[in-house]
Amino acid sequence: MTIQQDRPQADDATQVLALTTLLARQQAAYRAEMTPSLGARRDRLDRLEAMLIAHQDEFARAIDADFGRRDAVVTGLTETMTVRAAIRHARRHLKSWMKPKRVGVSWAFQPGQARIQPQPLGVVGIIAPWNYPLQLLLNPLVGALAAGNRAMLKPSEYTPVFGEALRRAVAGVFREDEVAVVTGGAEVATAFTALPFDHLIFTGSTSVGRKVAEAAGRNLTPVTLELGGKSPAIIDNSADMKLTASRLAWGKLLNSGQTCVAPDYVLTPRNRLSETVEALKAAMLTQYPSFAGNPDYTSIIAPRHYERLKRLAAEAGQAGAEVIWLGEPDDANRVLPPALILGATPDMAVMREEIFGPLLPVLPYDGVDEAIARVNDGDRPLALYWFGADAGAREKILENTISGGVTINDVILHLAQDGLPFGGVGASGYGHYHGEHGFRALSKEKPVFIQSRFSAGGLLYPPYGALARRMLEILKRFS
Known part of the structure; x- marks a missing residue:
């Protein structure tokens, strides 16, 4: 999806409408398939890797053009290889990440059961800076797809050649309601951050990160901020x-x-x-x-x-x-x-x-x-x-x-x-991703308690008599 930047200021509403329409399409697709299967998620990761392999030379040339000079070896080592490694890692561990995790139940609630069930959040927005434009878009995308989400990506306006190359490549392997790339300048980025995503990942400067967090806060959108600082x-x-x-x-x-x-x-x-x-x-x-x-x-x-x-x-x-x-x-x-x-x-x-x-x-x-x-x-x-x-x-x-x-x-x-x-931590950001941490950050870890047919909880229902009082004494003694 491309939003042109040579339109007059009065057309800002049209830009926002186009973004809102795209988000609505992805939200509708998510609701139609709220919990994608292991096979569906692996298929999306496979398509992402196939796209990366097919276009890696084109991406390197595009990034070189945006910088004025950056060797393909730098792009290969720091961007293409790291994303492919993340995809392979996610594929290898995805089945275990998706499994609900049993947790203990105190004796007073046995034989009930409890578990934590990971569930996709919905639509994830990802905003990347210009310094590693491929890695910092696609690495978070790996976590988003592994967790079963849809995603909208916003490359930096400083890397327009790469942004357009990525938009075409993504459109060739993903439906727009699965993954979409939004290109454009600062005005589009501002509108992007104001969308009511289910999660927003921003990588960039601390000063801009504050503005992103403020905009996302109006929608109560949870944010992962990867900023910087003086390391x-x-x-x-x-x-x-x-x-x-x-x-x-x-x-x-x-x-x-x-x-x-x-x-x-x-x-x-x-x-x-x-x-x-x-x-x-x-x-x-x-x-x-x-x-x-x-x-x-x-x-x-x-x-x-x-x-x-x-x-x-x-x-x-x-x-x-x-x-x-x-x-x-x-x-x-x-x-x-x-x-x-x-x-x-x-x-x-x-x-x-x-x-x-x-x-x-x-x-x-x-x-x-x-x-x-x-x-x-x-x-x-x-x-x-x-x-x-x-x-x-x-x-x-x-x-x-x-x-x-x-x-x-x-x-x-x-x-x-x-x-x-x-x-990061503090001024260098908050929230984590990569590997299982990205999967968990972009999932709702839903707590589930399953009551047993033979629960003794009914003994504590009103009206409260002598039996309820004796049960309360036992619970206070052993809890």
Whole structure:
């Protein structure tokens, strides 16, 4: 479904009507088949995977066109492969996820039975950002389809080529009342968030996430918010610096830092600050010997984002920080080389805002307690990374910080584990998905109690006599 953006403002009502009509069609289809069978759900997952395989090259080209330059290997590793892994994981476990789960019944209500029965919610809305436009639409869709729901997808207006390619591909394998893609700009996105979905999943910035939650709240629509924030990487004194720097460089420069769980800043022991800087420079230049003209290195998505990143670095330098550029910016192609920033202070924008690009502040700390305090002084991050071999220090960090997820001795990889929930906490979001956690988030886990023919509950019905009073005494004694 495409909603054009060159219409006059007066046509907004028509846009909203088209979305409302689509939602009504999906709701009607859901009511006609409220609990799809295991076979029906597997069929939808199979069609999703077949579509992904058939169009993977087209999707990679479309994303490359939207970015200006992003290698197909990046798209394959971070998007296509992760979605296919999620589909396979869901297919493998779907039968057990769908089974009602028996729960215990206290002795006073036996021989009654109780169970939790998962049931599809209905129609799920999914809004994705531009940085991983395929993964962040289709990974939540896997959970929605596994749980038996219908879904409406809204790609970012920053990836229009991909959005149109996905719309055509989805329309080729799914009926519009099963899965539909809605393309269009910010006005369409605003109308989309205002729809009375049965659940809404939004991935994006914290500022926009607040607006999405407010709009969904008017309909009492439950929301999963996957936001971002300043995800720290903490290097312990016990860390292997060469290995640590290599892994940090990979995670920071993947997609040129345009990753919600990218390391946003590094905390390193003061006595290892120079070593850390030199190791990071060496690792980054090993992985990317050049930046301008290097097809492995991704362009910044849009001029506005490119200029913002340059401004963050310039403001930090003007305020007294040392900015170490590892190459020359290519303004014409929006290629921004990495920069290490030393001496950044909390009042600088580069330390207040999520960076979302290849700038990396490196900050010294004295002792694990100071590192913990640095993390806890800010909003709760979407991810936290710790490098080292000291198990005691590691456990102290884990027990005294709160973040959406953690990877130890690497970065980002907790996101790739389908058995782990993915989600934020506080300003980095709320709610989880991936694997069974996505299935459960997009199901109504309905409590069911089945009364027995031989229940003694009738002994407590009024009028209350001596028998009822004796029964009450027994219940108080043993409950």
